Amino acid sequence: MTIIATYNIKGGVGKTSTAVNLAFLAARNNYKTLVWDLDPQGASSYYFRVKPKVKGGSKELIAGDRELDGLIKATDFENLDLLPADFSFRNLDLVLDERKKPTQRLKKLLAPLAKEYDFIFLDCPPNISLLSEAIFEASDLLLSPIIPTTLSLRTLEQLKKYIKDNNLKNIQLLPFFSMADRRKKMHREIIETLAQQHPDILQSIIPYASDIERMGWERMPLGGYTKRSRSVEAYQSLWEELLASIK
Amino acid sequence: MTENPSNFELPSNLSAKKFISKLTKEVDLQIVTQQYTIKTFYDTFDWRLYNANMICEFNHSQIISRLALNDNKKGHSIASLDIENVPSFSQEFPDGVFKQQITPPLEMRALLPLCHLPYETYLINILNKDQKIVLRLQIDDYEFLKNRIQLHPLKGYDKALQKFTSLLQDKFELTPSTYSTVLEEALKQQGRKPKDYSSKLAIKLKPDMRADQASNLIYKHLLQAIHTNESGTIADTDSEFLHDFRVAVRRTRSGLSQIKNTLPAEIVAKHASFFAWLGQITGPTRDLDVYLLSYPQYKDVLPLTLQDNIAPLHDFLIQKQKQAQKELAEKLKSPEYNKQLLAWEEYLNEPLPKKSAASQADQTIFELANQRIWKVYQRVLKEGEAITDSSPAEALHDLRKTCKKLRYLMEFFQSLYPETNIKLAIKSLKGFQSVLGDFQDYEVQELSIKDFSDEMMREQVPANTLLAMGVLVQYLDTKKCEARNHFSQQFSLFIEAKNKTMFKQLFTQKA
Structure with missing residues (x-):
């Protein structure tokens, strides 16, 4: 089982669409896949038409009173399940803080799912918090979408520093460009410069595209309503790069 | 819920x-x-x-x-x-x-x-x-x-x-x-139901049946198994058709010699030779099937460096099996085979005479079953007890054959005895038989691989193939010796007091 967190300190960078679309591709390639919507806004739950409601809320979930398996919902796609969000997830930080070894908590909760799933995608809320620390502990890969702007670049550097300072050796950071608009000169330039300065940034670039935005209208992953497009190809290429980087 | x-x-x-x-x-x-x-x-x-x-x-x-x-x-x-x-x-x-x-x-x-x-x-x-x-x-x-x-x-x-x-x-x-x-x-809709075939014997007999009537039922059941497996054997659909075909033939032969004096002597003489012939013509293909089924194991026991070198043996076995299978299929399609099998079937379908010429035909099957099983069981004990660590291989082979006779008799007549006990008795014999079977199988395989190497040398196979076969012969010999060494332990388990009591209770009781 490989746990992949789609994470960025900044919001609105395409974390949810990355988690949802890559999970869709994993499932289509016959990998048993789960998306855990950890964001109280419940965007990935919305994309899968699943009610953002978890029995017992964040408290019982973190306490381990309910097994995660019992809270999981099948999506409309074969091999692809979802652990929905709940509005109470806005308090996840507080609830974690009340536990012993809070940063180990998610890892422990996820362990029993190892025999059932090949891939688990954690769709994370933004910010660096206790929850994100717990996410870093639980994940094998940190897939971080960055919009090609100077500000995003700063957050990437912050994240790298954080990983270094906290000695998080077991996690592999995989940044990639997201919502890239080729019509904008600045986007093109930043992509070019950054690719040279940061060779660890993946080659695949997810474009800023209307068919990705349509996910909210269609309420399903991109591949569910579009068979062929530049965006579909971009996610396919990102998926292949991701698969290749799994050691 | x-x-x-x-x-x-x-x-x-x-x-x-x-x-x-x-x-x-x-x-x-x-x-x-x-x-x-x-x-x-x-x-x-x-x-x-x-x-x-x-x-x-x-x-x-x-x-x-x-x-x-x-x-x-x-x-x-x-x-x-x-x-x-x-x-x-x-x-x-x-x-x-x-x-x-x-x-x-x-x-x-x-x-x-x-x-x-x-x-x-x-x-x-x-x-x-x-x-x-x-x-x-x-x-x-x-x-x-x-x-x-x-x-x-x-x-x-x-x-x-x-x-x-x-x-x-x-x-x-x-x-x-x-x-x-x-x-x-x-x-x-096809007039069938699930599990309508099993290679296991399940013949329902009643204790007070006349012995000739019961043996007739047993032979009919075995003949049915021969018929059922015949086309799969001829077509070589898989190796189990021939295996089950051979088991039915062997059981029939064993019945003819062991369910004594229930059929007239001239009938037994007439048909026994046909079934002996069937046993003989099916042997070579079955042996080759066994080698082919064991081939993955043959390969596994070799050192890694020799595993690829054994491949020509596989080709050789396939070729030989094809030839043997072809010859077998021709024999099973021959008018002679059909004529003899039909004659046996017709005999079994004839109405039973009121008074049979055979001396034990009028006895109840329960009496005869007890008598025969007990007698062959005694023979197993006698032959087994006579075997020491220095006894020749033939002594073990003879005992293996006697055990097989005992096993078939117990299986023919199992419906006459309480189910749990007869199953336990068969199980105790089975454990002991497997050591004797292994001993025989490893010996035959060892000799055959040796013979094949002669033949393959004439076909100029690479030296390393012969080397690999040499290692294989060594392995088979070690396994054969292991089986030989296990004999006395398995035999003592079989003759444990509780087993002896069980056999005595089962087969010396009155109806």
């Missing part, structure tokens, strides 16, 4: 189309596909998948060609494979879950089609108010059977499942059924 039924039968006058249109009034549904499909059920000749609680079905339509391995009661999927043609043997399957699941029950047996069912299938999604799929349905509209619904629940949507199940049961008054009834009913 009781489990939700997942299979339902539609009444015979209700078509799938009509049902779907009624259903539309109750739930929000979406027809995903509708297609004409041919379903073919598969199993081995001796129902190995069914016995392992599995049903294998191949569904072929213009857009789907899928082989599925399902649980035989609930119908849930154990594994499935998108494949154009169904492989015959487990080793021909692509690596993966399907192969892992099917290999242990199948062993060396071929997967054979049981029956074909044409049907129209509808895949339907049941949606909630968010247009999210909460349940999937498959409705099969058969040409010759009652139509069926299969529910495929989705994780986390138990309430939707319960609600829909209640709708089917309360509103539509449908009866839950089991998945396996499709197969059962399809077979029924």
Whole structure:
């Protein structure tokens, strides 16, 4: 089982669409896949038409009173399940803080799912918090979408520093460009410069595209309503790069 | 909580189309596909998948060609494979879950089609108010059977499942059924039923039956097994047809010599030679089948550096087996074979004489069974006790043959004895027989591989192949010695006091 967190300190960078679309591709390639919507806004739950409601809320979930398996919902796609969000997830930080070894908590909760799933995608809320620390502990890969702007670049550097300072050796950071608009000169330039300065940034670039935005209208992953497009190809290429980087 | 039924039968006058249109009034549904499909059920000749609680079905339509391995009661999927043609043997399957699941029950047996069912299938999604799929349905509209619904629940949507199940049961008054009834009913139309063949002997005898009448029943049963396995043996569908064919022949021979004096002596003499001939002509092919079945093991025991060098032995065995099989098939298709087998069948179908010429024909079968089993058992004890560590191999081979006679007698007559006890007695003998069987098998294999190396040398195989075969001979010799060393331990287990008491109680009792 490989746990992949789609994470960025900044919001609105395409974390949810990355988690949802890559999970869709994993499932289509016959990998048993789960998306855990950890964001109280419940965007990935919305994309899968699943009610953002978890029995017992964040408290019982973190306490381990309910097994995660019992809270999981099948999506409309074969091999692809979802652990929905709940509005109470806005308090996840507080609830974690009340536990012993809070940063180990998610890892422990996820362990029993190892025999059932090949891939688990954690769709994370933004910010660096206790929850994100717990996410870093639980994940094998940190897939971080960055919009090609100077500000995003700063957050990437912050994240790298954080990983270094906290000695998080077991996690592999995989940044990639997201919502890239080729019509904008600045986007093109930043992509070019950054690719040279940061060779660890993946080659695949997810474009800023209307068919990705349509996910909210269609309420399903991109591949569910579009068979062929530049965006579909971009996610396919990102998926292949991701698969290749799994050691 | 009781489990939700997942299979339902539609009444015979209700078509799938009509049902779907009624259903539309109750739930929000979406027809995903509708297609004409041919379903073919598969199993081995001796129902190995069914016995392992599995049903294998191949569904072929213009857009789907899928082989599925399902649980035989609930119908849930154990594994499935998108494949154009169904492989015959487990080793021909692509690596993966399907192969892992099917290999242990199948062993060396071929997967054979049981029956074909044409049907129209509808895949339907049941949606909630968010247009999210909460349940999937498959409705099969058969040409010759009652139509069926299969529910495929989705994780986390138990309430939707319960609600829909209640709708089917309360509103539509449908009866839950089991998945396996499709197969059962399809077979029924062919006058068949599941598990209608087993290589195990199950002959129902009554203790007070006349001995000649009971032995006649046993021979008829064995003749049936010969007939049943004949075409698979001729076609070489898989190696078990010949194996079962040979077992039936050997049991018949054993019956003719061991169920003494129930048939007139001239009849026994006339037919025994035919069955001896059958044993003899089927031997070479069976031996080669055994070597081929053991081949993966032969390869495994070699050092890694020699494993590839043994390959010419495989080619050699295949070629030899093909030749032997061809000769065997010709003999089994010959007028002589058919004439003799028919003569035996006709004899068995003749009405029994009121007073038989054979001296023990009028005895009850229970008396005769006791007498014969007890006598052969005593012989096993005597021969076994006479064997020491320095006894020659022949002594063990003779004992093996005597044990086989005892085993066949116990199996012929097992319905005359309390089931648990006779099974225990057979089991105690089985453990002991396996050591004798191993000893014999390893010895024969060792000698044969040695002979093959002579033949292969003349065909100028590479030196390393002969080297690998030399290592193999050494391995077989070690295994043979191991079996020889286990003999005394296994024999002492067999003659333990509790076993002796059990044999005595079983076979010296009065009716």
